[in-house]
Amino acid sequence: MDIRRGIAVSPGVAVGPALVLDTEGVRIHRQVVDAGKVDAEIGRFRDAVDRAAGDARARQKSLTQSLGKEFGDIFLGHALLFEDQLLRAEVEQRIRSQAVNAEYALSRTIRDLVKRLDQSGAGERAARFKADFIDLEKQILGHLIGLEANTLDDEADPLIVLAHDLTPSETALLPTSVLAFATESGGPTSHTAILANAKMIPAVVALGRFAADVSGSDTVIVDGNKGLLILDPDEPTLAWYESQKLAQKALADPLVAFRDMPPITKDGVRITLLGNIEFPSEAALCLDRGAEGVGLYRTEFLYLNKTADPTEEEHYRAYSAVLEATGPNRPVVIRTLDLGADKFSSLSEVISVEKNPFLGLRSVRLCLKNKKLFKTQLRAILRASVDGDVRVMFPMVSTILELRQCRSFLNEVREDLEEEGIPFKADLPIGTMIEVPSAAILADLMAREVDFFSIGTNDLVQYTLAADRNNENVASLYNPADPAVLRLIKTVVDAAARRSVSVNVCGEMSGDPTFTALLVGLGLRQLSATPRKIPELKRVIRLISVADAERVAREALTLETARDVTTLLKDNLRRILPDAVV
Numbered sequence: 099m100d101i102r103r104g105i106a107v108s109p110g111v112a113v114g115p116a117l118v119l120d121t122e123g124v125r126i127h128r129q130v131v132d133a134g135k136v137d138a139e140i141g142r143f144r145d146a147v148d149r150a151a152g153d154a155r156a157r158q159k160s161l162t163q164s165l166g167k168e169f170g171d172i173f174l175g176h177a178l179l180f181e182d183q184l185l186r187a188e189v190e191q192r193i194r195s196q197a198v199n200a201e202y203a204l205s206r207t208i209r210d211l212v213k214r215l216d217q218s219g220a221g222e223r224a225a226r227f228k229a230d231f232i233d234l235e236k237q238i239l240g241h242l243i244g245l246e247a248n249t250l251d252d253e254a255d256p257l258i259v260l261a262h263d264l265t266p267s268e269t270a271l272l273p274t275s276v277l278a279f280a281t282e283s284g285g286p287t288s289h290t291a292i293l294a295n296a297k298m299i300p301a302v303v304a305l306g307r308f309a310a311d312v313s314g315s316d317t318v319i320v321d322g323n324k325g326l327l328i329l330d331p332d333e334p335t336l337a338w339y340e341s342q343k344l345a346q347k348a349l350a351d352p353l354v355a356f357r358d359m360p361p362i363t364k365d366g367v368r369i370t371l372l373g374n375i376e377f378p379s380e381a382a383l384c385l386d387r388g389a390e391g392v393g394l395y396r397t398e399f400l401y402l403n404k405t406a407d408p409t410e411e412e413h414y415r416a417y418s419a420v421l422e423a424t425g426p427n428r429p430v431v432i433r434t435l436d437l438g439a440d441k442f443s444s445l446s447e448v449i450s451v452e453k454n455p456f457l458g459l460r461s462v463r464l465c466l467k468n469k470k471l472f473k474t475q476l477r478a479i480l481r482a483s484v485d486g487d488v489r490v491m492f493p494m495v496s497t498i499l500e501l502r503q504c505r506s507f508l509n510e511v512r513e514d515l516e517e518e519g520i521p522f523k524a525d526l527p528i529g530t531m532i533e534v535p536s537a538a539i540l541a542d543l544m545a546r547e548v549d550f551f552s553i554g555t556n557d558l559v560q561y562t563l564a565a566d567r568n569n570e571n572v573a574s575l576y577n578p579a580d581p582a583v584l585r586l587i588k589t590v591v592d593a594a595a596r597r598s599v600s601v602n603v604c605g606e607m608s609g610d611p612t613f614t615a616l617l618v619g620l621g622l623r624q625l626s627a628t629p630r631k632i633p634e635l636k637r638v639i640r641l642i643s644v645a646d647a648e649r650v651a652r653e654a655l656t657l658e659t660a661r662d663v664t665t666l667l668k669d670n671l672r673r674i675l676p677d678a679v680v
C-alpha cells in the first residue's frame with residue numbers, strides 16, 4: 099500500500115478503479131509553411147479559435163445553468179481570451195513573419211506569455227492565468243489537430259480520475275461517472291478546486307508525481323477529507339473506506355429529513371443555524387439545506403475571475419441577489435473584504451507581494467489603508483441594507499482602534515449617502531470577527547463597540563498556534579481542539595454574554611459535528627457553517643441537551659492537550675450518535 103499526501107480541496111471519500119489521463123499535452127513540431135499557404139494557415143488558426151470560443155460560450159451557458167453564474171463566468175473569461183484580438187494578432191503575426199504552422203505559432207505565443215507571467219512575480223493570480231492560458235492552448239490545439247479531448251461519459255462505469263493536472267474546462271466536463279479525482283499539481287484556490295467543490299466531487303491536488311506508479315483500472319482511494327491518495331490499498335484499508343462510504347451515505351440520506359426540523363436541543367434550547375457562502379448563488383442553497391439565513395458572506399470572492407476590482411454596482415448587484423434569495427427577514431451577514439494572504443493576493447492593485455502575507459497588510463488592514471476600495475464596498479452594503487436584514491462584519495480586526503476606524507469609515511459613507519439622498523438603514527447592525535488572539539483577549543472591550551461577534555476559528559487557530567492553516571507540515575499543530583483555542587473561545591463567549599452581544603462561530607469548526615456539543619456547552623447559541631453541513635448539525639443539536647453539553651465543555655476545559663480534547667469529543671459524539679463518522 100502506498101499513501102500519498104496532498105491538499106484536500108473537496109470533501110468526501112471514494113474507492114474505485116483508476117483512469118489515468120494523459121494531460122501532459124502533445125509535442126508540437128515546427129513546420130515551415132510555403133509562402134503561398136500562409137493565408138490558409140491563418141484561416142485554419144482563426145477557424146480553430148472561433149470554434150474553441152464557441153465551446154467556451156456553450157460551457158459557460160451550461161455551467162451557469164447547472165452551478166450558477168459565478169462558475170459559468172470562468173468560461174466567459176476563456177471566451178473573452180479566445181476573442182482577444184491581441185492574442186490572435188500575436189499568433190497570426192508569428193505565422194506570417196516566420197512562415198510556420200499554426201500549432202507551433204500558437205504554442206510559442208502561449209509559452210512566451212506563460213514565461214512572462216512566471217517572471218511577473220504576481221503569485222497566485224499569475225498561477226491562475228497560467229492555468230487558464232494552458233487550457234486555452236489545449237482547446238485551440240484540439241480543433242487544430244483533432245486532439246482527442248479527455249471525454250468521459252455519464253454512462254461509463256464509475257471511476258476515479260488521476261491526472262497530472264486538470265484544467266478548469268476538464269473539471270467542468272467531468273461526468274457523473276467520475277467518483278473523485280486526484281492530481282499531481284494544482285492548488286487549493288484554483289478554479290479546478292472551486293469547481294470540484296461546486297460539483298461535490300471529492301478531490302485532492304498537489305500530490306507530487308504519482309502517475310508513473312498507477313496503471314488504469316488499479317483500485318485507488320481518494321480521501322478528500324484528509325487529502326490522501328491511496329494506491330494499492332490493503333484489505334483492511336479498503337474495508338475501512340468502504341465502511342466510511344456507507345456511513346457517509348447512510349448519514350446523508352436520512353439527513354434530508356432534518357432539514358426542515360428546528361435545531362432545538364433535547365432540553366428545549368433553540369440554536370440558530372446559518373450558512374456560509376462565497377457566491378450569491380449559494381444563498382438559496384443555505385435555505386434549501388435548512389439554514390435560517392447567511393451567517394458569513396465572504397465577499398472577497400467577488401474578486402475571483404476578475405481582471406479589475408469590482409465596481410460599487412457589482413457589489414450592490416451581488417448583495418441584492420443574496421437578499422432576493424433570502425427574502426427581507428432572514429439575516430445576511432456581509433463580511434467586508436478579506437483580501438490578501440491566501441485570498442486572491444494579487445487581484446486588487448493595492449495588494450503588494452509581502453514576505454509574510456498572513457501577518458501582513460491583509461483584510462481590514464488593507465481596506466483601512468485604501469479608502470476607495472473600502473468605501474466602494476461600504477456604500478454598496480449600506481444601499482443594500484434597505485432591502486433586507488443586512489448586517490455588516492469586519493474581518494481580521496486585531497485592535498480596538500481598528501474597529502473604531504472601521505466604524506468611522508462607515509459613518510463617513512453614511513454621511514455621503516445622506517447628502518446624495520440615497521436611502522440606507524440607519525441602525526445597520528455592526529459586528530466584528532474574532533479571529534486574531536488579541537481580539538479574543540480584548541473581547542470585553544471589543545464588545546462595547548459592536549452589536550455582534552463572529553468567531554473565525556480558521557484564522558484564530560492558525561494565529562493562536564502559529565501554524566499556517568495551509569501548510570501540511572504543521573497540520574498536526576493546527577487543531578481547533580487545542581486547549582488554548584478553547585480557552586480563547588470561552589473568553590469571547592463570556593465577554594459577549596456580559597454585554598449581551600450576540601456571538602456566532604463561522605470557521606470550519608462550527609460545521610464539524612464533533613465540536614457541536616462543546617460549542618453549545620461553551621455557551622454558543624448560533625453557528626454558521628457550510629450549507630451542506632446544516633442537516634447533520636441539526637441532527638446532532640436535537641440529540642444533545644445543554645446540561646450535557648455544559649458538562650462536556652467543563653471537562654474539555656480541564657484537559658491539557660488537543661489529543662485528549664479530541665478523544666473526549668469523539669467519544670461523546672459516538673455516545674449520542676452511534677453511526678457518526680468520527
Ligand code: PEP
Pocket residue numbers: 394396436533553554555556557558604605606
Ligand atoms: C475564519 O477565519 O474562521 C473565517 C471564517 O474566515 P476565512 O476562512 O474566510 O478566513
Ligand code: MG
Pocket residue numbers: 493533554556557
Ligand atoms: Mg478568517
